Amino acid sequence: MDHALRRERLDERLRELGVDALLVTRLPNVRYLTGFTGSNGQLVVGANESVFFTDGRYEHQSSREVPDVRREIYSETFAERAAAWGRAAGVTRIGFEAAGLTYKGWSDLRDRVAGAFELVSTDGEVERLRVAKERSEIEAIARAQACADEAFDRVVLGGGVREGVTERGLARSLEEAMRDAGADDLAFDPIVAFGEQAAEPHHSPTDRPLAPGDVVKLDFGAIVDGYHSDMTRTVALGEPRPELRTMHDLVAVAQRRAIETVRAGARLAVVDRAARGAIDDAGFGDSFPHGLGHGVGLEIHEDPRLRWDADGELAEGAVVTIEPGVYVPGLGGVRIEDMVEVTSDGCRAMPRSTREMVVL
Numbered sequence: 193m194d195h196a197l198r199r200e201r202l203d204e205r206l207r208e209l210g211v212d213a214l215l216v217t218r219l220p221n222v223r224y225l226t227g228f229t230g231s232n233g234q235l236v237v238g239a240n241e242s243v244f245f246t247d248g249r250y251e252h253q254s255s256r257e258v259p260d261v262r263r264e265i266y267s268e269t270f271a272e273r274a275a276a277w278g279r280a281a282g283v284t285r286i287g288f289e290a291a292g293l294t295y296k297g298w299s300d301l302r303d304r305v306a307g308a309f310e311l312v313s314t315d316g317e318v319e320r321l322r323v324a325k326e327r328s329e330i331e332a333i334a335r336a337q338a339c340a341d342e343a344f345d346r347v348v349l350g351g352g353v354r355e356g357v358t359e360r361g362l363a364r365s366l367e368e369a370m371r372d373a374g375a376d377d378l379a380f381d382p383i384v385a386f387g388e389q390a391a392e393p394h395h396s397p398t399d400r401p402l403a404p405g406d407v408v409k410l411d412f413g414a415i416v417d418g419y420h421s422d423m424t425r426t427v428a429l430g431e432p433r434p435e436l437r438t439m440h441d442l443v444a445v446a447q448r449r450a451i452e453t454v455r456a457g458a459r460l461a462v463v464d465r466a467a468r469g470a471i472d473d474a475g476f477g478d479s480f481p482h483g484l485g486h487g488v489g490l491e492i493h494e495d496p497r498l499r500w501d502a503d504g505e506l507a508e509g510a511v512v513t514i515e516p517g518v519y520v521p522g523l524g525g526v527r528i529e530d531m532v533e534v535t536s537d538g539c540r541a542m543p544r545s546t547r548e549m550v551v552l
């Protein structure tokens with residue numbers, strides 16, 4: 193991954209932003225621009241050079257992960273260090289990430305800077321660079337997805353969905369199977385929801401045991417080399433009620449319609465509405481209360497957001513989820529979620545697990 197090239201691309205934006213330098217404090221952005229994987233690191237891009245800041249715990253690790261950027265190890269607060277750097281560099285306007293500082297962090301920095309230079313709020317600059325993935329990033333996401341596919345095979349198709357297993361128990365099995373398959377970590381705590389509990393779009397696994405006729409909604413993913421995967425499948429233990437079958441068929445149609453509209457240049461809102469229209473037409477419009485999907489990469493939820501009210505269009509090389517769902521309180525819910533890689537003339541779905549409502 194060419195971190196220097198990424199920093200150059202950001203550097204080129206500084207003039208348009210009207211700043212001498214940009215202070216990058218959101219960790220996924222620091223990682224994207226440097227390769228640093230620790231829990232405390234900041235980066236300044238611009239003012240003739242990039243500087244990476246961290247504390248003594250990461251002196252050795254950062255020398256390995258960030259060999260091509262001047263590093264400063266600090267023991268004071270970062271606000272003090274950053275203010276001192278700005279004075280020494282003679283900057284007049286420095287951008288900061290609005291989403292990368294707490295109110296306290298910003299107040300501390302403002303007090304330290306005390307008029308020496310101006311702090312300028314910026315929003316989503318590095319996130320925008322991250323939308324179109326490089327080949328190596330897409331490969332990492334695919335490896336993470338392969339761990340989830342393997343867990344689906346081993347746990348779901350391999351006998352783990354059985355009468356009496358609890359949501360918690362099934363979640364643990366999925367976690368273990370993903371780690372066994374090579375996941376560095378979980379992309380998020382798996383959502384495992386049985387029967388009527390599947391009517392909650394997000395749901396924390398409980399001790400509810402699985403019973404015949406229940407649907408089983410599973411939303412899970414892995415992390416490999418910092419990159420996430422995200423997939424939802426809805427299966428059943430024994431034949432579910434016909435209404436749930438109908439809901440699954442509808443969600444599958446909605447997902448297909450949306451996927452058919454995906455290509456570089458497609459409007460985000462148009463892709464969302466392709467799925468939403470199918471669900472509306474079937475009379476379930478009120479039962480699909482979330483956006484259609486989101487970007488996936490160094491974060492589980494990142495740009496672009498596929499929503500009915502979103503501005504903008506899909507970029508070639510973006511990886512986004514297409515995840516329509518229908519949720520009916522008291523009955524259950526169905527969601528089908530696949531990551532797709534956006535190409536110039538369409539898209540490539542990344543999971544290999546079947547989207548069918550497998551009856552176990």
Ligand code: ZN
Binds near residue numbers: 423424529
């Ligand atoms: Zn998901």
Ligand code: ZN
Binds near residue numbers: 422513515529
């Ligand atoms: Zn998702």
